[in-house]
Amino acid sequence: MYAFYSLLVYIFYTVFKKEEEDALETACGASSDESGSVSMETGCQRKDGHTSKRGKMASAQRNESSSSSDSDEMSLSDNDDDIAGPDIPACTPLAAFLSFKQEAEKRRASQVQLETPGKLSESPLVAVMSHLLTFLEQYSHFQQLQHQADQYRVQLKRHRVQHRRQMKALRASYRQRLRDKNSIITSLEEAISQQQTPSPLSEGEPSGDAGMQAGVHSLVESLYGLQGERSKLRGELRLLHSQLEQKERDRHSRIQAFQQQIDELKGCIEEREEELSRLRTATGATDSEKRVLCLSAENESLKQNLSVTQGLLQQLSTIPSQSSTMLMKENESLRSRIQQLELSLQQRSEQLSHLERRSEQSEWRRGEELRKREDRVRELQLELDREKGKEPVVKYVTQTVEVESPATLKHLSKARQRGELLSEKLANQNERCKQLEEQIRKSDEHSCNLQHKIAAYEREISKLREELLKEIGHLEEKKEEAVKAAANCSPQHFQNLQEQFFSLQTRLTALPPTLRCMKTDYASLRSQVRNFSDFYGAAISDAKKQISAAIIEMSEANKDLLEKYRKEVALRRKYHEQLVELKGNIRVLCRVKPVLKEDQQHNEGQPVVVTTDPNNESSLSVLNKGKGRVFEMDKVFHPQATQEEVFQEIEPLVTSCIDGYHVCIFAYGQTGSGKTYTMEGSVENPGINKRALKHLFSEIEQRKDMWSYTVTVSSVEIYNEVLRDLLSKDGEKLDIKINPDGTGQLHVPGLRVIEVKSFQHIKKILATARRNRITFGTQMNQHSSRSHALLCITVEGTDLATGSKTTGKLNLVDLAGSERVWKSGAEGERLKEAQNINRSLLSLGDVIQALRARQTHIPFRNSRLTYLLQDSLGKGSKTVMVVQVSALESNVGETLCSLKFAQRVCKVELGPASRKIECGGGMCD
Numbered sequence: 001m002y003a004f005y006s007l008l009v010y011i012f013y014t015v016f017k018k019e020e021e022d023a024l025e026t027a028c029g030a031s032s033d034e035s036g037s038v039s040m041e042t043g044c045q046r047k048d049g050h051t052s053k054r055g056k057m058a059s060a061q062r063n064e065s066s067s068s069s070d071s072d073e074m075s076l077s078d079n080d081d082d083i084a085g086p087d088i089p090a091c092t093p094l095a096a097f098l099s100f101k102q103e104a105e106k107r108r109a110s111q112v113q114l115e116t117p118g119k120l121s122e123s124p125l126v127a128v129m130s131h132l133l134t135f136l137e138q139y140s141h142f143q144q145l146q147h148q149a150d151q152y153r154v155q156l157k158r159h160r161v162q163h164r165r166q167m168k169a170l171r172a173s174y175r176q177r178l179r180d181k182n183s184i185i186t187s188l189e190e191a192i193s194q195q196q197t198p199s200p201l202s203e204g205e206p207s208g209d210a211g212m213q214a215g216v217h218s219l220v221e222s223l224y225g226l227q228g229e230r231s232k233l234r235g236e237l238r239l240l241h242s243q244l245e246q247k248e249r250d251r252h253s254r255i256q257a258f259q260q261q262i263d264e265l266k267g268c269i270e271e272r273e274e275e276l277s278r279l280r281t282a283t284g285a286t287d288s289e290k291r292v293l294c295l296s297a298e299n300e301s302l303k304q305n306l307s308v309t310q311g312l313l314q315q316l317s318t319i320p321s322q323s324s325t326m327l328m329k330e331n332e333s334l335r336s337r338i339q340q341l342e343l344s345l346q347q348r349s350e351q352l353s354h355l356e357r358r359s360e361q362s363e364w365r366r367g368e369e370l371r372k373r374e375d376r377v378r379e380l381q382l383e384l385d386r387e388k389g390k391e392p393v394v395k396y397v398t399q400t401v402e403v404e405s406p407a408t409l410k411h412l413s414k415a416r417q418r419g420e421l422l423s424e425k426l427a428n429q430n431e432r433c434k435q436l437e438e439q440i441r442k443s444d445e446h447s448c449n450l451q452h453k454i455a456a457y458e459r460e461i462s463k464l465r466e467e468l469l470k471e472i473g474h475l476e477e478k479k480e481e482a483v484k485a486a487a488n489c490s491p492q493h494f495q496n497l498q499e500q501f502f503s504l505q506t507r508l509t510a511l512p513p514t515l516r517c518m519k520t521d522y523a524s525l526r527s528q529v530r531n532f533s534d535f536y537g538a539a540i541s542d543a544k545k546q547i548s549a550a551i552i553e554m555s556e557a558n559k560d561l562l563e564k565y566r567k568e569v570a571l572r573r574k575y576h577e578q579l580v581e582l583k584g585n586i587r588v589l590c591r592v593k594p595v596l597k598e599d600q601q602h603n604e605g606q607p608v609v610v611t612t613d614p615n616n617e618s619s620l621s622v623l624n625k626g627k628g629r630v631f632e633m634d635k636v637f638h639p640q641a642t643q644e645e646v647f648q649e650i651e652p653l654v655t656s657c658i659d660g661y662h663v664c665i666f667a668y669g670q671t672g673s674g675k676t677y678t679m680e681g682s683v684e685n686p687g688i689n690k691r692a693l694k695h696l697f698s699e700i701e702q703r704k705d706m707w708s709y710t711v712t713v714s715s716v717e718i719y720n721e722v723l724r725d726l727l728s729k730d731g732e733k734l735d736i737k738i739n740p741d742g743t744g745q746l747h748v749p750g751l752r753v754i755e756v757k758s759f760q761h762i763k764k765i766l767a768t769a770r771r772n773r774i775t776f777g778t779q780m781n782q783h784s785s786r787s788h789a790l791l792c793i794t795v796e797g798t799d800l801a802t803g804s805k806t807t808g809k810l811n812l813v814d815l816a817g818s819e820r821v822w823k824s825g826a827e828g829e830r831l832k833e834a835q836n837i838n839r840s841l842l843s844l845g846d847v848i849q850a851l852r853a854r855q856t857h858i859p860f861r862n863s864r865l866t867y868l869l870q871d872s873l874g875k876g877s878k879t880v881m882v883v884q885v886s887a888l889e890s891n892v893g894e895t896l897c898s899l900k901f902a903q904r905v906c907k908v909e910l911g912p913a914s915r916k917i918e919c920g921g922g923m924c925d
């Protein structure tokens, strides 16, 4: 009866909810009348004061209804309060009803027991109801649990997605950092800003995610650390810029000071020249006057002598008896006069020879001076050239810094302009120096002419002297005759004699003007020579002093500059290393081959499936079967990229080889994709090999004042796993062995190693290696290289100041093309070749894989190629891989393979590169 009644009420309750609620309210009201502590809000309560299970369920239902309204926000909310009970619309009212009925039944049973004691205390209906209630309770609990589990699962999934997203972002940021410094900084900022915004996940998460949170925190910390490093680097860069500016200012001021000094010197020289010309004319005039005076005095005395002689003759003519004695006296005086004249002539000739000696000496001294000055000018020229030669270093720093900031770029362009101005000024100075030399040469020529004139005059004088002597002899003869005649002279004879005497007198008077003229000329010339040589000597000694002072100053300034240059080189090296380390010691570049005419002929209508992004230099996408795939590399060269552009990316590594690092550059890719073109290039457009060697020699030339270098070259090819020397004609099979010198390094006994002195020499060597390499035509490439070709350059340097030694190695490798055998149409010998090529490339992949996994054993010995490259592929080396790909759809499979391999290499870390430097007998880094 009760069961039926209960069922009926339940049906009413569920179908007509309102009525049921009313009924429930009534029932509860009745119950509350009895207990006095029941309310609709909290549900019905038992007499013992405990909240009934039904009440609990009702409150759970309320919670559920409140949480369900937020269900849309569930995915974003992490609040544990969101966990609510299951949706149980049917069982809750039933449970409420049953508990109500159970209470009523219990009350009724207790009344019955009171009325009829000894009867069964609990009816079966009550028992069933209690069972039902327990079941409902358990059911709702189960549903709650299930709901909670679902929510946990959703949360876990959400956490996992977010975690994966975060990890992806972090990985991307790290990769970005490796790509280049600027992008690292940006990505770090992004990552930091991401980490700085509080994540909703970080609060109230289950304890299972604590590990992940700790990981994230540690990453954030490391990012902060990197940010600090970045600001430190920026500070260092600023410091470098300011140092550079200071140096540039110093250099400029020094150059100005030199310029001023040189100008002053030139002014001095000009002044002196003017003075010289003035003095020359002035001295010439005074000397001539003096000579005229002197000679006129001499003339006067001669005249006096003559008049005396005349007087004597007259006396002779008047007193014939006394004439002979008189004549004899006159003869005596004439003889003495002649002797005097002879003496004076002798003295003069001695003076002349003395003068000649002096002029010769001054000439020799002047020649010496000139030679020294020429030497000094040459030295200065060399120093200036060296100064100019420093420009590239500044340029390099400029290039390195240009990457950093546009302000530095502006500053360095100004510095370059200043440098150009300086070199112009220096060229002008050289020009002026040359002009001065020209002037000196002219004055030398002039002095030579003067000496010639002096010599001519001297010859004339000696001729005249001879004539005079002859005349004197003649006169003496005549005098003797006259004396003899006078002894027995008749008046007639005496008259004859007188006539003869007068004629002689006239001849004697005719002589002096010629003699006077000659003497004047001679004396003026002599004084000119003496004055000129004295003045010239003084001017030269002055100029010498000034030049030597300027040279001393110059050499001191040069020392300073040299010191600064050394410091700059060291700084540049340091920053270069930091840059290379930031970029990573293994770098992967990708070059897309342009579609050439011959490619179009073979693959007519083939679409291009490889595209590069002009805004992103480090990604390229490949379209395969309608799906695009993006690959990230350190740098991607678009099909139109030039050989020069490719080399520019590699240039810093070539430089580091001179500094003592081991560097390996290899080209990898499908056959015909342009590996040989990139490494060797053509005659008119050379590739990496030639450009690297050219750069190497120009860098060595720049450093020759501080370092001496020896460059040696060898070249081998690996064909069918057999090693052959490409520089020897016999093509003997070679083997790789451990060097017996105890260094543990590898060497190839019998391999021809050539010392190279110049770039011209290397050209011939490269041509020989190219001729000897094995190539065949395949379906994919008409001149396919069937072997791996290695060009090994060793650079041994010695620091001239400290004596420390460095050994750098540069391995330039043109790998044989990877190919799909069916596609290349290889058969027989070609098939074996292709298999060998693919096997060795596979070994290279294995080595890279092992390096990537940081395995203790790296399988270098699995192929000749990897064994030979062991030095340059392992730890502490710098490696660049240029992946060559074709853009055509027919090659998409090979392109994808090559790019996947490249991506694997991208992830390899070789650790910091180490410099192979030997100081004091041992190796040190």
Ligand SMILES: Nc1ncnc2c1ncn2[C@@H]1O[C@H](COP(=O)(O)OP(=O)(O)OP(=O)(O)O)[C@@H](O)[C@H]1O
Residues within 6 Å of the ligand: 592, 593, 594, 596, 639, 669, 670, 671, 672, 673, 674, 675, 676, 677, 678, 781, 783, 784, 785, 786, 815, 816, 817, 818, 884
């Ligand atoms: N970037 C480029 N610009 C112009 N021509 C190119 C370029 N790359 C390759 N080539 C041309 O494509 C042809 C094949 O190139 P190359 O011989 O260098 O390929 P490869 O990868 O060395 O082939 P293999 O592995 O078979 O030796 C050559 O004629 C070369 O001149």
